[in-house]
Amino acid sequence: MRNSKDLILQTVLxxxxxxxIGCGNGGGTSISRKEFDxxxxxxxxxxxxxxxxxxIPGVYYEVVKVMDGDTFMITGDRKIRLHGIDTPESVxxxxxxxxxxxxxxxxLKKLLLGKKxxxxxxxxxxxxxxxxxxxxxxxxxxxGMFVNAEAIRKGAAFSYRKYKCTLRDKFDAxxxxxxxxxxxxxxxxxxxxxxxxxxxxxxxxxxxxxIASKGGKMLxxxxxxxxxxxxxxxxFESPEQAAIFRFxxxxxxxxxxxxxxKVVGESTDPKED
Numbered sequence: 001m002r003n004s005k006d007l008i009l010q011t012v013l014x015x016x017x018x019x020x021i022g023c024g025n026g027g028g029t030s031i032s033r034k035e036f037d038x039x040x041x042x043x044x045x046x047x048x049x050x051x052x053x054x055x056i057p058g059v060y061y062e063v064v065k066v067m068d069g070d071t072f073m074i075t076g077d078r079k080i081r082l083h084g085i086d087t088p089e090s091v092x093x094x095x096x097x098x099x100x101x102x103x104x105x106x107x108l109k110k111l112l113l114g115k116k117x118x119x120x121x122x123x124x125x126x127x128x129x130x131x132x133x134x135x136x137x138x139x140x141x142x143x144g145m146f147v148n149a150e151a152i153r154k155g156a157a158f159s160y161r162k163y164k165c166t167l168r169d170k171f172d173a174x175x176x177x178x179x180x181x182x183x184x185x186x187x188x189x190x191x192x193x194x195x196x197x198x199x200x201x202x203x204x205x206x207x208x209x210x211i212a213s214k215g216g217k218m219l220x221x222x223x224x225x226x227x228x229x230x231x232x233x234x235x236f237e238s239p240e241q242a243a244i245f246r247f248x249x250x251x252x253x254x255x256x257x258x259x260x261x262k263v264v265g266e267s268t269d270p271k272e273d
Contacts, residue, residue, distance in 0.1 A: 057118070057119065059118060061118070064114075065113075068089065068101070069104025071134060072108065074117070079132070079133065079134040081134035082139060083148065085158065086162075087100075087104040087105075087157045091105075099191050100191070107154065108156070111151075115141055117141055118140050119140075148167075152175050155186050203241075208236060209221075212234050212236065214232055214233065219236075219239055221251075226253070
């Protein structure tokens with residue numbers, strides 16, 4: 001793809017040519033309507049190429065995909081990160097699903113998916129990209145909604161204090177109000193209920209009756225020769241407790257018989273059937 005500066009220069013020159021030549025009704029050199037229309041089409045083509053290659057403040061772009069609560073994609077496969085805010089993870093490869101991560105993602109989808117937005121960089125700067133190649137931007141819908149602020153106001157995002165942001169005070173104030181109201185991510189009662197089925201408790205060895213592999217989510221008795229090694233396993237007090245966290249696969253060692261007493265130091269084999 002051609003350089004953005006070349007595209008800008010070509011567009012400016014084309015616009016100048018069109019305005020200088022006129023369309024057969026002024027003092028300049030006349031051109032036909034067909035030639036004039038051709039020049040207009042050229043300008044439109046160059047404008048589209050520019051929009052596809054670079055971000056232009058004030059130009060409206062269509063949102064084609066929402067990744068999570070603070071990231072979305074516009075036409076041209078360009079990823080935009082809402083500047084100055086942060087949201088719980090919904091799809092992070094290492095952190096996994098966090099409290100209110102799905103709700104934040106759904107909130108942004110409702111606000112933006114299929115809609116057109118204009119983007120503004122941090123004051124005094126051009127559009128910057130973060131560690132994941134996402135453009136940092138303040139985002140506005142056509143109806144005037146300031147999306148970054150709206151996410152914080154509704155409790156779907158935090159004010160992000162790690163990096164410089166000229167609107168930090170505004171975002172901090174919105175966060176304080178949402179926290180005081182106990183809405184969204186600040187709803188402690190709802191958070192406790194969510195954690196009860198999503199945050200695996202740290203069960204000590206002496207209270208555990210079954211062990212599950214971290215990756216395969218398969219339950220084993222402690223007497224099983226194919227149970228995972230302790231460092232690769234997760235302890236549960238019972239199969240019922242494990243099922244709450246979706247550890248429902250059971251090895252053939254899991255029978256209705258009483259669970260044998262554990263033997264400390266017995267050999268382990270991380271291999272599973």
